[in-house]
Amino acid sequence: MTLFAPGEPAPVAWLYLDRDTPDRRLAERLDLALPGCAWSCHVVATGGDRDGLLLGSVVRHLEREPVAVVHFHQVVDGGLAGAPQLERLLGTAERFQTEAYRERTGARLVPLPILEVAAGGDPRPTLAAAAAAAARLARPSLLLWDEPDQPTVAAAAAHGLRLYLGSPATAGGVVEILTDAHVFDSVLDRLEGPLPLLAPCRPHELVAEGRVFGCARQWRRGLSRAGVEDRSEPEWRPDERLCAGCIADTVAGSARSVVANRRPNEGRELALRTSAALVDAGSPAAAAAVARTAVELSVAGPPRADALVQEALCRLAATQLPAADQALLEAAAQGADPGLVAYHRARVQVAWRDDIEALDRFAEALELGAAVVAPDDLRLEMALSHIRLEEWAEARRHLAGIDGPSAAVAFNLGVCEVNDGHPERALGHLDRALELGPPADDLGRVRFFRGFCLSRLERWAEALADLGLAVGLETPELAHHNLIGVCLFKLGRHREAAASFEAALALDPGSAVDWANLGLNLERLGETGRATASYRRALAIDRSIGFARDGLERLAARPSGPPP
């Protein structure tokens, strides 16, 4: 059998070392951690490493393990104050570059200085320093605390420099900026790969405030795993429950950086796909925030229209209905397919439970024609709105207009017919639906309505069989228990009937009719005390239930003794 990572997994590819922990402590941590890190790993020193202790630890590791490669990201002052640290980094890397040239391999110490320009500072000298570092085979980038002007963005692009952008609002400082970039890059890499977008990002560990954190998200939440001085084997696994939220926040907040680094198209694509993944993962509100970023990164016209529709769908899923409708109106203004907009606006109305308004929108969509929504789908939606409005004839008219056999059409025709008082006809439609094979999710509904029709036809045993199947296929609701109880009562199986009504009451203790039904069955079982109590509960909730009142009177008139 093939082994891919012998001995143990080596998940820690990135180590973030924050400036608020003494360098000596960080160097000790590095000495401990590096041998167990992935052979090619990244160390990110945000504090300048003034005495070169961290760089020294890295060099010791590389000397001990010639198979290892360390990418050393070091935040240094982009002005004269940082020159000594920058020179030390570049000078130390030179021997590894010489080795790489000699052996025709990659350098094992890759210098990645992050040149910081303080708020209000002039970026030009730093740009010059970055260009000089690049000429010495470093891969520099710039960390800016002001909004970059156009010449700075252009110069950075010309030199292939990445821009990290901070602002006074960046509560987590340099670490937050760099770890956001880390998460963003991890997810961006997946656009072309097999990994799901919401999987944990490149493994990393963060040391800050003297504590060790399993990832940036855990740091933000204060969930540390150990003190920096802890020598025990740490657990490297990320807390995957936090990943989707972390990725969502990062992508949603990426627009400014993406624009400054001239990658709006990739950023937009990533935001759209992340948003879709978040919807699939059951996080529509986060998805909507990410889709909003896609909108911001889209040029006017069809790209923005597509992003707005995506945002609207997320907001619809998150039941942010006014915002969903607003996004659709904006999409229309950007030239989105009018039929598609009308269709989704109708769905918003459905979510609002305004089927009358929804029907107008569906009709509009049908008239305008939506490229990606089939007319038959619109007719079905309209039929469903009419069904919710209990307008059975109108619903049937739309269903009749749908071409070709469809289990959904047959099922809904059945629903219309039974509710319109034609259980026999309904049964025919439901049997046709079963023949056509409804989707697995709908099969339980078909069985339930079949049971309902059969009960209307007083075919109790058959009804019971279908209802039993329905209970196995979908989560039982009050109606299931109630109808099953009725069938059992009619079949004289009072003990089981009573149990069904008790199950119904467990779901809704305020169901007067189920209290009454329970009372009736208990009465038949001779449990007069409990029967009386059940009738009383029913009447306390709804005094109009005649058979409960009759039952109470019967029990009151009956002489005490065994049941007849």
Added chain:
Amino acid sequence: MRVVLVDLHPHSDPVTPISLANLAAVLGRLGHRVDLLSLSSGRPFSPAGLRRFFAERRPRLVGFTAYQRNLYQIRAIARMARDEAPGCRVLIGGPQATFLPPAALAALPEVDLVAHGEGELVIRAVVEAIEGGPLTTAVPGTSTRLDDGVWERAAAPPAPDDLDAYPSPWLDGVLDPADWDEAVMLGSRGCPHHCSFCVTPAAFGPAIRAHSVDRILDEIEVVARRGAGRLWFADPNFSYDEQRVHALLEGIARRELEVRMWIETRADMLTPELLGLLAAAGVHTVALGLESAVPRVLERSGKAIDPESVGRAARTALAAGLDVELFSLYGLPGERLGDALATLDFVRSCGVAIRGNSNAQQLQLYFGSAMTRNPEAHGLRPLRDDLPPYLAPGDEFETEWMSRRDLEEVRGAWRAASVDGGRRIVS
């Protein structure tokens, strides 16, 4: 005996280590305990973990597939293995080892044996020799550092004509298809052509030797049933024998195997009928060796093919619904800047997307090719004389017709035309 075989891709995702797996299958049949390591940047391993692994396993032999690109890391891991498992021997094989110049041996103190012959035969001989005690004579098919420190070379044993003489790593369970998104298959070895930039004829000989169709079908069946069903045929000439290809494709259909396949072959072997059969059997991509669109350049490199026939084959394959990749090189003997750019235009004119393997690469001078043996005779001028003797010039050369700057210009033109940023998939 305990053996560790290491396949190392320091700059890419793991690739099925088919060659080492073949050796592991041989050793497995002989009752040896073999660990096959697939190390790559895509599946991170730690130095500490690797050290612990060697210390726990205590192998008596560690073998590596050596390429120009991974020799530095191989040396580092070999030192690590010797530190942690004192007394273990280190064997290197693969393309870099097969043609390693004698002068390089002394510069590789971490290595004890260098394989020159067919791996399945060499590994067996090496293990037997190590079990036999001190190495006092060279192991057949290797250069061996004898226990007195002297290097000695012994001729390789003759390789069998029928490759079915070797056990299958897929059928013996050495490789688990479930581990791989795409399984590499090797159904034949050897090439009858004499392209002067290529090492294949020298490595495997001019005659094509092959596994039987049934054996390959058995392997495909295992991969299709247990794995992702994506196959990558490493045969240099998949369709060299039309009858055999037909039998293979019919066998796939008969056994109802659902597979997706990548194959490489020569354009002049592809007929419209065969392309239709390939598509029906699940071939999704056909890779063709173009090298250059300029007949004069091809002729100088010993590549006897007409570029127009490559173009026709590419277009026919595209029309048949297959994806097409065209391998091409720049920096070939006799090629001028305009010729190299004409090749780029030609590839585009065929309708082939510039991505994956269709991104051209500069000619590489590796040990074993006719060009590397005598670059000057081909008008090639290596730029460095300070390389360690175990490294070939690779791409560090100019030609009589193109300067370094010209070569950079061609590289830039290809990169600009690429839709995937110049990423190559195979090599």
